[in-house]
Amino acid sequence: MSNEHRSPAIVVWVMIVLAVAAVVGLRIGLGDGMARAYAERVEMRVTVKDVATPSGERVVEWVEWRSVSPADFSRAVRESPSQDRVQLNHANSVGLWVAALLTLAIFSFLYRDNTAYRLAEAIIIGVSAAYWGVIGVWDSIVPKLGGALAHRWTTEYILPNLPAPTTQSQIGMGVALVLGILLVLRLVPAVGGISVWTMAFIVGITAGAKIVSHVESDLLAQTVATMQPLVQPVDGGVWTVATLWASLPNVLVVIGVLCCLTYFFFSVEHKGIVGGAARIGIMYLMITFGAAFGFTVMGRVALLSQRVEFLLDDWLWLIDPLERRLVDGVSMIVGTGGVW
């Protein structure tokens, strides 16, 4: 920001922050408040087989808390003010606040790098790393490795429904365990070099698998898809507007493929017909990049609108597009609120 514009600009930004704070303050003090999650108590009861009991079965009871909308809470209170079936879910309510504050902290980077942004970034990285660690243990090591090499122990103490392993899967997992240990040896400098065996295995397997599938789906199938008839007769007519219109996509595809291939063909100087075709190829590429950019913008705006919707709906309770509350915040503020 240039110096001559800095002071008025800061005043505007401060006013924006104060306006947001005022809206938050207004919503906290108005009506049922904001950012609240509710849960309904459901008593569960099932009968299970139990050979240890005289009847051969026993009843298991437990309580489940299921998320419900604020409207469900309002209706329950209206029916019976002293009810305790539907209650405020403190953990989820705090979660809403944390999510909203982290969203604002990330957005604050757009103004300038700051501590709140760095804190949010560190939390995301830490949580992601921990989550991937847990996923690795419980979705790979325990069911796959444990299920194959220590099946009895795994089914007895951790995952009871794992099917019995075949000899083939046990050998496969044994090899995987050895290769995994070799990879971890990278951390020991004296024998770290042995980890390249595992790397070689990974590179070889990946390359082998990818080459076959790419040739099949991207080279052969795409080549076949390009070999389209240039004239697509509609209702038997060849020189009709309908036929020309139907044939146009195929003609454009064939021209595009040939011209783009010409552009990437560097053994001949791009002059004359070759140069013209290469130039058309560039145009096709530019249109492709433009379409990709447009789609990327659309995707990013969709993600942004979801976060803004979260702030305005779930956190501030200003709008209620999903009809989860009896009155939305804006209707309450402007005095037009009605009960759905």
Place this chain on the structure above:
Amino acid sequence: MEGVLGILERLDRRWVFLAMALAVAGPILVMGITRKTLPETPTDASRAVFQAVQSLPRGSTVLLSFDFDPGSAGELEPMGVSMARQCALRGHKMVFISLWPLGGQMIDQTIKKVLRADFPQLQDGVDYVNLGFQAGNEQVMRVVLTDFKRAFPTTKSGRATADLPILSGIQRVGDFALLAEVSAGYPGSKEWVQYVVSASGGKLPMVSGCTGVQTPQLYPYFPGQIRGLLGAIKGAAEYESLINTWVLDPASAAEMASAGADSGVAAAIPPKYLEAQRRMGPQLGAHLLMVVLILLGNVVYLAQRRSQRRAAA
């Protein structure tokens, strides 16, 4: 004019961010209060997804792979919700899987939002099942080609799949009537085409819903290897509007009733099935702003070039 151009030349990018925030928040507020959505004209790619599900015989078993997480739920969740809803309305059986760690939770949300809420007669394990996340990316795809239950030995809740009624006729992935993929990246639709659809020799029809970033990469596969394609939130909105139009059509009343969705034709669409269409409002605001900014940028560029030429002359 020189003054305006001078301001534009020195414009701090933060004002652009603020303008974008207002362009997105404004339509969300308006549409959130009025509950109106913009009209959609479905493209052939979206119609093909709708037709692929619609043309299956009643009771077909559909494999739905939710390969996304909350990071892309803004674009993809409405697609997953619409796919599950159309399958349920058509009476198809649904087998949900995911190759993304958080996909299992996204499936749970969809089941709760659509199947448990609007189709309570459907039974878990008989009419639908969540097999959850399976680690291994392409390796899982290779295994399901020959032995589906080996890749998914248990459901997300830990129940063995070996004697699950919904999987009684399923030996390999090719036994499914349709593969409906919702993809946020790797592994996703591209890998399903490369490793499964191609390997099945085109016997397994596949439809895909994907993020905007992936859409240009997947268009070459349509309509050959991918029968229908939902590109970004626009594709989701088109697909949603196709289903809503069908649901509101009096001719569909008997089918709706037999699906248990309602006692007849729906009088109005619940707001949860208008999510993608609602998100087209902020898209309009943001894209209009982008167009204005691109035009302004070009005006500033041309003015700068003219003044440089004058100075040089």
